[in-house]
Amino acid sequence: MKKTRPNNIERLLRFPITWMLVGAAAIILVQGLMLVLTERVEGVGSLLLTLLLSLAAILVYKLIMKSVAQRPIPELSGQHAGVEAVRGIITGAIFIAVSTLIIVLLGGYSFQWAVAADPVSILMTSIETALSAAIIEELVFRGLMLQAIQKLGGSWIALAITSLTFGAFHLGNPGATIWSAFAITLEAGVLLGAAFLWRRNLWFAMGLHFAWNALEAALGIPVSGLPSAGLFTVKANGAAWLTGGEFGLEGSIVTVILGLVIAIPMLIRAARKRP
Template sequence: MKKRYAHKEHSQMDEKLSKWSLFWRFPIIWMIVGAISIILVDAFIRPLAEQVPGLLSLLLTLTLGFLAIMVYMLTMKYLARRSIPELSRKGAGVEAVMGALTGVIFIALSAIIIVSLGGYSFQWANDADTVTVLIASVEAALGAAIVEELIFRGLMFQAMNKLLGNWAALAVTSLFFGIAHLGNTGATLWSAFAITLEAGVLLGAAFMWRRNLWFAMGLHFSWNALEGLLGIPVSGHTTAGLLIVKVHGPSLLTGGDFGLEGSMVPVIISLLITIPMLYGAVRNRNLPTNFT
């Protein structure tokens, strides 16, 4: 009788543990837990990095990136219970460099076109400390690229992919990425829509094509870093660059106070880059699949 009771009690405990495990494995749950954890790490370390100068600030930002990646990997391993091929160390450097080159081409081409249309003019910032500006631009771009890609293309995309499939995941993450920038300086409904297309869709397509986060992080990093170095506001955040940008003409061309990302020019260019990425993803059967 005691053995039967003990067996029944053990079975009930196993059932409770199983239900608890399934709860944590539900995509929305691990997405929220992972995102909040990364945001908390960012909220704790980023203010410290902003209060210290030079290389120490960059070191703290690198620490932020490392911890954010660790939080992501722990979330995926112990809550989502899945492997993490999107952060494989194999080929990580090559993918990051490829992404960075793509970002440089994208922003440089956008800026050149806006200049040729009379929207921007640049002059060298004579009082700029080159080393300080470089470190500040790299630091700001690196922190944003790692944290935002882990949350949007890492957690949210894959949670939505699990529930709704690839294309719905691309649409949802792109929309939320645009909404997330509505509170920035100079933001408008148009700028949020522009970010949805030129950043949300482009970075989502990059992830679907390359099937790793390193490429998306590299693209995101060089995009923001180059804007900062050129003295162009990064999604409404003004920074001291190596150049001083003077803005002329309508905001639809220049992006206004929001910066280059609010311009029609990068929206068009991003779509020209996105389409072959999505085509390559489909053709190579490299689309992310639902995880088990």
């Protein structure tokens, strides 16, 4: 039986840039809905609503990939999803904990317990904010953008473009500078892209991204310049190249170097995996 050739509209929809843009627009709409609704709910209700809408964003991603791109979705396979997410969480937590410890040892940070802090409320808020950012941003940047560009120009070009875009995306944050955007490009864009290319699934990248943001927020360190009411009051001492200045940990040269130290072995393994 002869296969029917796709018509012009189908070819346009299957073109990587088309499904990348359609998918990104749909997921950003879900994110907008999330922001509006969670502002009206507090506590556990807000966390549950964030989780529900994050799952909705994943379903939207799958729908776009199946109906528009008409391609399989191995990057969101349910097989080993939990294991991959936990691996990512452990990797992200170690990355942030070691970066913070090095800066403390170099005299860049000092921590004091925030007496008025409500640990339960702080942890819930940290988890909620980190969860939505990790899922939405990984679906858009690594799921849609990286894979679309990879299909057109290969892995290295896709990694470079998505990393630069991810850095530029954070230029509007409080305390952002050209240096902080470059730092995000290297430590986050490259690391998260390497995580995806190595593990070939979004669960690992989401877990890494989640633990990164959640731990920073829980400690009271600004997350990409956004202030965090954490368990501690953090005082930055010394040069901005060490502490990250107003932008926080992600503007530190320590985090950039450590991020690359973790990313490079991932990229080597990803290259070896390539058929």
